Amino acid sequence: MNTQLLLIQVFNGLVNGAFYALLSLGLAVIFGMLRIVNFMHGALYMLGAFTAFALGQAFGLGFWPSLILAPIIVALLGMVLERTLLSRLYGLDPSYNLLLTFGLTLLTQDLVKQVMLSQYAVSSAPYTPPAALAGVVNLGFVVFPKYRLFVIALSLVLCLLTWFVIEKTRVGAIIRASTENPGVTRAFGIDVGKWVTGVFGVGVGLAGLAGVLAAPIYSVEPYMGSELIITTFAVVVIGGLGSILGSVVTGFAVGVLAAVGAAIYPPIANTLVFILMALVLLVRPSGLFGLPEGTR
Amino acid sequence: MTAPAVSPARPTSQNAPLLEVRDLNAFYGQSHVLHGVNLHVRPGEVVSLIGRNGAGKTTTLKSIMGVLRSRTGQITFDGQDLTRLPSNRVAARGLAWVPEERAILSSLTVRENLELPPARPGGWNLERAYEAFPVLRERGHHPGSKLSGGEQQMLAIVRVLRSGPKLLLLDEPSEGLAPVIVQRIGDMLAELRREGLSVILVEQNLKFATRLADRHYVFVDGQVVDEVRADEVEARRADLLRYLSV
Numbered sequence: 001m002n003t004q005l006l007l008i009q010v011f012n013g014l015v016n017g018a019f020y021a022l023l024s025l026g027l028a029v030i031f032g033m034l035r036i037v038n039f040m041h042g043a044l045y046m047l048g049a050f051t052a053f054a055l056g057q058a059f060g061l062g063f064w065p066s067l068i069l070a071p072i073i074v075a076l077l078g079m080v081l082e083r084t085l086l087s088r089l090y091g092l093d094p095s096y097n098l099l100l101t102f103g104l105t106l107l108t109q110d111l112v113k114q115v116m117l118s119q120y121a122v123s124s125a126p127y128t129p130p131a132a133l134a135g136v137v138n139l140g141f142v143v144f145p146k147y148r149l150f151v152i153a154l155s156l157v158l159c160l161l162t163w164f165v166i167e168k169t170r171v172g173a174i175i176r177a178s179t180e181n182p183g184v185t186r187a188f189g190i191d192v193g194k195w196v197t198g199v200f201g202v203g204v205g206l207a208g209l210a211g212v213l214a215a216p217i218y219s220v221e222p223y224m225g226s227e228l229i230i231t232t233f234a235v236v237v238i239g240g241l242g243s244i245l246g247s248v249v250t251g252f253a254v255g256v257l258a259a260v261g262a263a264i265y266p267p268i269a270n271t272l273v274f275i276l277m278a279l280v281l282l283v284r285p286s287g288l289f290g291l292p293e294g295t296r
Numbered sequence: 297m298t299a300p301a302v303s304p305a306r307p308t309s310q311n312a313p314l315l316e317v318r319d320l321n322a323f324y325g326q327s328h329v330l331h332g333v334n335l336h337v338r339p340g341e342v343v344s345l346i347g348r349n350g351a352g353k354t355t356t357l358k359s360i361m362g363v364l365r366s367r368t369g370q371i372t373f374d375g376q377d378l379t380r381l382p383s384n385r386v387a388a389r390g391l392a393w394v395p396e397e398r399a400i401l402s403s404l405t406v407r408e409n410l411e412l413p414p415a416r417p418g419g420w421n422l423e424r425a426y427e428a429f430p431v432l433r434e435r436g437h438h439p440g441s442k443l444s445g446g447e448q449q450m451l452a453i454v455r456v457l458r459s460g461p462k463l464l465l466l467d468e469p470s471e472g473l474a475p476v477i478v479q480r481i482g483d484m485l486a487e488l489r490r491e492g493l494s495v496i497l498v499e500q501n502l503k504f505a506t507r508l509a510d511r512h513y514v515f516v517d518g519q520v521v522d523e524v525r526a527d528e529v530e531a532r533r534a535d536l537l538r539y540l541s542v
């Protein structure tokens with residue numbers, strides 16, 4: 001295989017990795033604090049894309065305002081769901097939460113499908129990237145769409161920002177404390193429940209933002225999140241559940257590995273991620289960056 | 297220190313209790329662990345809860361703090377009913393709890409641990425904490441878990457003072473520590489007491505408890521079976537030792 005094709009695949013892989021990273025980062029942040037795996041994550045990613053589309057249709061809002069507004073709307077919806085539904089299942093067997101978030105996923109997908117069909121008479125809609133990011137950039141060795149470079153860059157910035165907030169700020173200290181020992185943190189006078197809701201909002205807001213970013217690349221349709229979320233869960237398992245750094249590094253690495261692997265041996269494209277997952281589970285069951293349960 | 301010495305006397309009457317616990321019953325799942333505990337703490341007073349392991353001392357502290365919610369009875373603090381409040385709101389009223397396991401957060405640095413409780417008027421700032429225990433300044437950027445047992449206990453106590461509590465609930469602060477460290481912690485508690493802080497001290501170390509406390513409540517099987525004033529301790533030492541012996 002020639003070098004140029006390989007480089008193109010590396011960049012395509014980084015784009016996919018940008019989405020894996022944003023989604024698994026949100027899952028990691030939520031898992032760390034709530035100890036639940038949010039199976040609704042893919043549906044909320046889709047909802048971010050759909051909200052951007054609907055804001056455009058209803059109010060003529062373009063990409064940039066939607067990039068801000070749609071994640072906020074998804075975050076607010078997530079916070080309402082956390083307060084009204086998810087919070088009732090804390091302390092119960094995790095399968096209850098799985099059933100709830102899986103049910104909400106089906107509900108969201110079908111609602112969006114109905115709205116798209118009845119309001120806009122489409123089952124899938126293209127979404128225009130902003131004019132400023134149209135066209136390509138000549139990187140010297142390869143020509144690459146400007147918008148996709150933007151996706152990689154923004155994803156990296158957001159991952160770095162999230163890491164910084166969690167590791168280096170007072171807000172992060174409260175989140176880490178609530179994650180490690182919610183009982184004693186509450187007894188210090190900190191309303192852990194409110195922080196849980198906020199963290200859930202931020203986590204699903206990241207999914208919504210990834211959805212808006214994905215809309216111009218993959219177009220908007222009700223099931224756009226279901227396939228992506230399966231790969232994302234594999235990424236989360238490879239990186240280690242709940243690890244912030246692990247989810248980001250693994251997200252980008254898996255994106256690149258899968259794309260390069262697919263170029264070298266195309267039939268492996270859809271299974272490579274799961275082969276990786278199986279190998280990691282054999283060698284390090286808690287993931288590459290995860291701590292074994294009980295040592296946190 | 298710039299703060300003027302505060303006498304134990306407060307605006308409220310010296311006789312009105314700061315904390316009053318009436319008919320406290322507490323439960324862990326199906327098991328009934330506290331059976332009608334009554335106790336009170338007056339402003340500026342240090343009382344100890346003594347008794348064997350499993351007598352209900354720690355459970356009493358957790359019940360007062362609202363960390364253990366399955367309980368009945370009445371807990372009144374500064375004239376307000378705490379019984380229905382979650383622990384974060386109990387803390388906001390001026391109570392602070394230092395658990396037996398100290399609960400130093402290992403995912404936070406020493407300094408982040410110190411600054412975690414919300415700062416409130418009258419609370420200790422970072423400077424005062426460092427002045428009391430300079431080792432906390434030296435270790436400021438280390439993870440909390442890298443401290444020795446004694447350092448963790450000091451951190452655990454000064455950490456909650458950041459919120460300027462009126463009543464400190466201390467669970468076995470001397471447990472597992474070298475005598476010289478126990479001495480230092482005792483000195484600090486004596487100092488806090490002089491400044492008017494009220495304390496409930498859970499202890500199995502009778503020497504430590506009698507050095508600090510004005511009164512002792514003796515716990516047996518989830519009940520208060522005896523109350524001993526500091527001036528009665530000498531005469532009743534044999535009784536106290538019997539209560540504590542295994």
